[in-house]
Amino acid sequence: MGRLLWEAIERSTTGPIMAEEKFETELFPSVLSDLQSKYRIEWDPDEPAMIDPDLADAVFQAGKELLLEVGLYCKNTKRIVKFTQDEIEEAICSARHEVTLGQDRQAITLTPRAPGDAQHPYTFFPAGQLTTNVELYKNHALTVMQEPTCDGVIPIPLFAVGDIKNIADTPAQTLVCLTEARIMNEAATWAGKPGLFLGIPMSATTPLTLMSAFGSGLYHKNNCTLPVQILQDMRVDYDRFNLAFFAEQHGIEPWMSSSPTLYAYLTGPEQGAMEIIAHTLGMLAYSGGTLTQAMSVSVHGTYVGNDITWCNSAAALAAERNLGLPWLSFGMTGSPAGSMSDDSWYGTAIACINACISGMEGLWLAGGATGLEARFAGEIARAASRLSPKDGVEMIKKINRAEREPNPPPLPLDKLYDLKTLRPSAEFVDHYRRFTRIFRDMGLDYPTWDHG
């Protein structure tokens, strides 16, 4: 960061001016298409993950050239911020490769891991639930935090606190976000993990609330990160720069995040992976961050499928080989069909195995919003860590072919857990054990934290 942030700000006032529509419909797609052809980056729809090191390097080079040629479009000034090759190399060379999250006995340090490394990807679980019921929200968080596989959490956004709705750009959102922070801290303490990593302030959608959340002291540099995520398809605005500067001034780790939308302006997962690399290098330049989250989504509304997992793995492997940043991807947060749907548990397993074989250092929002789902995600991430990429791909294909039982009706938390003791119901434990058996039968023979 440092110099390059100021360069970016200066160039946002002097760079080439262009209508946003021309940028997104002409410049960006044509350069992207040319680079994809130049580097011959192609996805086989039968493949759920990208494990070819040469192709990963091609994705990285294409992503780097994408940033160099297209630059970042500044929405405030309608000008393009370009970086030189030397500047991008400077950002890469000065990047840090480790990050410590959480504090005291809960501190964990993410260090580079290659596909098949014994070190497992860390699992950061969703804490809370989409609800306006604060007590229910806290109970969900507690079931997750009490699990031994919980390396940290990502709060689920709160919609309201009592009658006060989460309304962006108002003190109401700040109040809701502070409530989120208070509950996360309390739940972590009650779970015996006061130094737990608490992710990012998820109830906040504006810089003002984000900064206020850190100003409160409830979220701080030792338990939380500050989102500086790039906007869709190579776009930035001054909010990104302000947040990056705020993070630097307060010693807070920036949360660099790229979430390309496939089939909007990107033709498929190949272009998605290229864009993630370009995004990451751009964020590296203006924020100097370390922790990187990259997940693709589809304009067709899904987080699953070979295209999604291939894109996530291609970008992760490209970054693992060429950047070495601590890298997270999406860990499949349950399913609308509920905590006991087969789709949800299989989806979690695919995300975990994909992370292992793609050289990721962690998964965010892994599993679902209950403790047993979290435990399962953590166990699979640990069990699959040593899988070779080839074996991992075969296992994902096997999972994709596995027969699913019909989804049972979604059950509320009080049917899945005894809320007085926070112990899972017998039915829920049976479901967990069934999946443990399924994955043992598939060849993942691993110890569990299931002690009867």
Next chain:
Amino acid sequence: MATIADLRKLVGETKTDPAAEMTRVLLDAGLDPMEILEEGVMSGLNDVGNRFAAKKAIVLDLVRAGVTAKACIPLIEKAFPKGEGKRNDKKIVLGTMLSQHNIGKNLVGTLLSIGGFEVVDMGEKNSPWDFYEAAESSGADMIAVSVVFAPAMEKFTELLDLLKEMKVRDRYPVIVGGAVTSEKWAAQQGADGWGAQARDGVDLARNLLGVA
């Protein structure tokens, strides 16, 4: 010899200038403008939509197909009968909720005008309040809303709630259409009518406003 199927193919391939030229040729050859519009332009647009649903096309292709359609539609509109002599006294407020899409909305507006209605075109990127205000200030008889992307669906529901809150819901029949909508969804929200195609808007308006 050029055919409407050729035009459909050109629109489907988002070849803007050739499609516009083909439209001129077909009109000069005396083909029915409505058939050129529906079987050529709209079917070509649907082809792109179907490819998109199958992940064979992207949103950018939809945008480009829209640009192509916009190059053809004004040429066809000029060839439509003007509707003079059969005008009615009904006024319809028409606009796109939230987003900047306007192909379907413009087409509905054209067909309503041809059908003898007075159309107050609010354009794009409207809020629920914009619809309410336009209806009140223009003395409209009906509100027609184009809902083309998911966030606008919620806003449509807000519009119906707003009209109730302002105690004018009974005064304005509200119809809706657009890519993300369905008959079932429209009924669930309490809309007075839903149209799958542009010309449905005219039939709905005639029925709801009692125009023969």
